[in-house]
Amino acid sequence: MRKKRVKVNFGNLLIFIVVIGLFTYGGIYVYNNFISDDTGNSNDKNSILNNNNEDKKVNKKLKELGYSNNDIEKLENNLSSEDIDKINEKYDNLVELSSVKYFHIENIERYQNLSDNSSYDAEEIVMRVNTQIDRDFYTDVKIVDDPNDPFVLVNKYYEVPQDYEPSDLVSVGNGQKMRSEAAEYVNKLIKDINADGLYLQAQSGFRSIDLQTRLYNNYVARDGVEEADTYSARPGSSEHHTGLAIDLSHDGTLEESFENTKQFDWLQKNAHKYGLILRYPKDKVYMTGYMYEPWHYRYVGVEVATLIKNEGITFEEYCVKYKGLY
Ligand SMILES: [Zn+2]
Structure with missing residues (x-):
């Protein structure tokens, strides 16, 4: 019988030695950096003690x-x-x-x-x-990071940049404009409410900074700043500037009495299905900074509009609860 020869392959031996060396070095590295504490004593007990000291x-x-x-x-x-x-x-x-x-x-x-x-x-x-309302309205007003955000909050503490204009404005109703997704839903809403035998028109959608400036200045000249502020936004602070807001009217006027119309009842029942929320409710004037506006709706998408309706909250409260606003 022939004895098996044990062949020593020096190449493999070298690799073996290098691997053992790396393991040893790695072990020492881990020991020094992760297990040992600064006194040189190393064990888990000390780590626990350190945490307790913290x-x-x-x-x-x-x-x-x-x-x-x-x-x-x-x-x-x-x-x-x-x-x-x-x-x-x-x-x-x-x-x-x-x-x-x-x-x-x-x-x-x-x-x-x-x-x-x-x-x-x-x-x-x-x-x-x-929501900032511990401060007077228009105190410490911040410019929003992203005016194109479909969930952008614009009010008396957050304004859009003066030169902002949405890039996707399209026609809504007869001659008004909104951002495309919002316009699609509002057009559908108007079609559907008309089909139910109720007339409704898009009265005011997107407003440029120039238009808002003219409107606000006219109101101030007529009623003074304090009163104008209760119903008209200062330039940059108007939700209409976002292209996501729409004023709806049954007869071409925007009056509180709109709340007594069948159109308003219909909107109360159905607006959320079109992604729209009543933005300035009667009982939340202290928070929104605007008098009750049964005609002003804000597009936020069906999901968020439904949530806001179900919870009976304002868009400001939604932003605190769901978007981490503080
Ligand atoms: Zn409005």
């Missing part, structure tokens, strides 16, 4: 600010450690306020301020501050 640091800070242990426990449930890092004083209602879903630590001064000066509950305080 927690104790946070506790200590809140404790020094004067929060009770009970409050600290709740605050740690409500807030991230980054949020807690941003707290530098003791706020009386922080526990209650921070339990609200839409709470943002960045607004804490304003939440606390409104809390001190009103009897609203925490939920209402967070909503009012996040």
